[in-house]
Amino acid sequence: MTLTLAHYLAASGALFTIGLAGVMLRRNIIIIFMCLELMLNAANLSLVAFSRFNLSVEGMPNYSGQVLVFFIITVAAAEVAVGLAIIVALFRARQTTHVEDLDSMKF
């Protein structure tokens, strides 16, 4: 059995769904944050897959997709730093990581 583009896309879709479900359903903010990262990586996976299977006439992959992935990884790293810093600050202020306890903006 050879791996085709469809396999990769299925895996990517599964990862994205898991991430989305985690964001929607989990209450711990760290888990939510990790699930966000999972969604990003699902997108990365599909980009790489498209790049790998979309060969040009000379037989070379389309590198634009792969370069974009590097950008996403870089930006995600920065975003993780900021996000984790926010979570740490939040925990120091509220002693909790549960989103249900964070509702002071509610009317």
Place this chain on the structure above:
Amino acid sequence: MDAATVPWIILFTPLAAAVVILFFGRYSKPFSAGLAIGATLICGILSWWLFTRPDATEPNQFFWINLPDIFSVPIGVTVDHLSKVMLVVVNTIAPLVFIYSLGYMKHEEGYWRYFAGLSLFLFSMLGIVLADNFLMMFIFWELVGLSSYILIGHYYPKDSAADASKQAFLVNRIGDFGFMLGILMLWLATGTVVFSQLFTSETLALLQGNGLYLTIACVLIFCGTVGKSAQLPLHVWLPNSMEGPTPVSALLHAATMVAAGVFMLARFFPVLEHVPAARDVIAWVGGITCLVAALMATQQDDIKRILAYSTISQLGYMVLGVGVAESWDVPMFHLFTHAFFKCLLFLCAGSVIVGMHHEQNIWKMGALKNKMPFTFLCTIAGTLAITGFGFHGIGFSGFYSKDTIIMWAVVKAPVLGWIAAVTAGLTAFYMFRLLIVVFLGVPRSEEAKKAHESPLVMVVPLLLLAIPAVIGGWPFIEHIFFHTTEPENVPSIVHYALLAMFLGGAGLAWVLYRRAAKDPVSIPLFANRLYIDNLYTWIVKVFQDGVAWLAGWSDRWIVDLFVAQVPSKLTWACGYVLRFLQLGNIQAYAFFFGAGVVGLIYLLIAR
């Protein structure tokens, strides 16, 4: 230097002086005064030179607004006989007043501001004189209003001065509004505002095709004169303008402001002479003004106010002259002589005021003739000139110019003519009242006992002005400047009547005031200026308060309702509804966000 550039130099030299003084004058008094006087002297010399040159025939202009076939406004100069004469008058009097100011303003506040204002004033007036179209004239007309505002309000920390300057500006605006409407009506009918195009026979024929329209336009243009030349019913600003420094009053009354109204009528005369109905209005306004102002002058106690009312009265003569005479020479001749003798009288009054340490009430003066001999002599000359003393073709300058107007009036409109003749008697009465009370009799206060003659810098301009005030109307001088004609069939009784009026007025003043310690005559109606000022105050108060109340009410209940109350309540209500969407659950927000994205994608794909 040629005759085409000289008018521009004359026009812009005072402006340049004003600007330079405005920027640098505050550092040096001699610098600002010297610059202003230098500028007027240049203007004076060039004006006289220009007077000897022939009239310009080529248009001397450039276009400010130029929409071919639609509308074009040139900024240009007219050099014809009228403007040359007026330039000579203005630029002869201005240097004398400027030099006199050196002495008068020596110890006053705002020296440089004063000279910058004077220069700007002169520039504005020269713009009116030289303008070759109504729009340019209107611009400078307003500039004259502005400059008078600045100068009348020179002592602006004083409430009365600030109010007087404000009143002068606002009252003039009323007249100017009519003037502007008149210009627009003319433009609408003829498509041009340029004098040389307005005065062609085709344009005149076109205008005369619609008599009523033209009459209304002329009367509206005359409104400008009513404001600027202080005719009834817009005369109230002129006496109050006495709050300004006395040299300003002299300049304003002689050459640079009130004369503008009469000059404008003279400029417009080629159209005006074909509109008898409008000239009737003009003649009646002028005649009534000259009588009423003379009546008011008989009961004033402030030396400058007497002169102010006499100016209104004399302007009434000029306007009457425009209404009855067959050429503009007649009123302009009186403007010419009046400029000299009225300037002289004001400068004499200024000299008296300085000598009396800024006392202006004539009942605090008296017996100044020995202490101020030169001022006394000059005042006599001015008084005899303004009262038109003379008989059988020999007399002081006012005799020639005023009597010509009266003769025209007697022939063309007998009622007005006799009103004007009676006014001549009143003129003699109030002027001799001033002369007798101030210079003869006994001193009525400590200041009068200690009064002293003014410095040379003030006396010399007085003496220089006294010469034209005496001889300015003599026929050989008159013929250099004017070609006045006397009407035919003048009843010879007029001459005797005028002499009788003079002798009667002067004699009555002599009898009444020779030994008076205080005013033996008291006519509250005249002293209170026929209560016209009070009436205006009342009208302004009623209207202003009414309008203010209405505006306040509508602002609070109508404007605020739509711009403040309704939007604020609406915003509050929307906010109240929308805040129920704030669930406080981060996943709900994420869900809304996701749902929004999906919805957008759906919309984009579905289209």
